[in-house]
Amino acid sequence: MKNSIKIILLFLLATIVSCSKKGEKSLSYNNGEMTILTDESFKSVTEALAEGYMISYPESKIKVVTKKEDLGFLDLLNNKVKIAVMSKDLSPEEKKAYEKQVDLKFIPAKFAADAVVFVVPKNSEKTSITMEEIVQGMQSEEKNFIFDGANSSNLNFVAQKLKKLPKDLKYSIIPGSANVIEELNKYPNKIGVVGLNTISRPYDKNAEKLRELIKVLPIVSNGKTYSADFEGMREMKYPFTRVLYFLTNEGNFNIANGFIRYSCTHLGQKIVQKEGLQPYNIYPREVQMR
Incomplete structure (x- = not known):
């Protein structure tokens, strides 16, 4: 009787261990959870890439959270997230801080060309803007340029360019x-400064609605x-261009680097292109048939 009970207990223990092992999954590029921090200006393309990745790897879960670029970089340094989307050129001090705190070489994974654009209402008589107007306007007390916030990628980038x-x-x-x-x-006399990705998605209803309200000003330089x-x-x-x-x-090579690799492959770059942005890693190729 005692032997029978021992055998049953051993069988149950073996079954529990077996089931728990089946339930366990080691972290990898194709499964797990991750949060990506992105400035609002890049939200659309980041969400599109995240959706594409989760379709390709259904056991992965990616959450896209918007945060001002400078603050997102600080969260990355403090290990609050695994990945952040950036556009500005980091200063030597920022690169040094990254390599020290993260203990990795600074190797940016470039995946798209975006732009900061200057926009006016659809009915505005203004049809273009010169670099001189931008330089002078950003020093004027009239404050004729409207940005989406301090610490934003758009403001950071314009400041760097100037x-x-x-x-x-x-x-x-x-x-x-x-x-x-x-x-x-x-504000008919003011000019909005936004990221192109805010309005670039060709078939998105929200982007289409925003495009109908404005016109994007070409820039005249030299x-x-x-x-x-x-x-x-x-x-x-x-x-x-940024x-x-x-x-x-x-x-x-877990989910963060898996996502980066995916975004830089042909499939990820086609998603970037469908977002109305310029892919960084693919270019049109001409093929001659003989």
């Missing part, structure tokens, strides 16, 4: 890129006019 610090520029704020566009007609289109971004001729890249603190 070789200034954000605190040295003069501007107005309406929180949120969509709000800048929707409320711009209340007598030439440049637009934030595929050609302008691909050849980096549009003065406010390259989007991922930074991670993951030292092994």
Whole structure:
């Protein structure tokens, strides 16, 4: 009788251990959970890539959270997230802090060319803007340029292009890129400054609605006019073209690096293209048939 009970107990224990092992899954690039921090300006393309990754790897779960670029970088350094989307060029001090705290070499994973664009209401008589107007306007007490917030990627990037610090520029704020566009007609003499990805998704109803409210101003520089289109971004001729890249603190090949690799492959780059942005890693190829 005692032997029978022992055998039953051993069988039950073996069954429990077997089931628990089947339930356990080691972390890998194709399963697990992750949060990506992105500035609002890049939210659309980041969400599209995350959706594509989760379709390819159904056991992965990715949450996209918007946060101002500078604050997202700090969260990455403090190991609060595994990955962040960036656009600005890090200073030598920021690169040093990254390599020290994350203990990885600074290797940005570039995946798209985006742009900061200057917009006016649809009925505005203004049809273009010069670099001189931008430089002078960002120093004027009239604060005619409206940004989506302090610490935002758009403000950071414009400041870098003008070789200034954000605190040295003069501007107005309406929180949120969509709000800048929707409320711009209340300020007919002002110019909105938003990320192209806010309005670039061709078939998205929200993006389409925003596009109907504004017109994007080409930039005139040294007598030439440049637009934030595929050609302008691909050849980096549009003065406010910026390259989007991922930074991670993951030292092994789990979900963060898996997502980065996916975003930079042909499939991920096609998603970038469908977002209305310029893919960083694929270019049109001409094939001659004989």
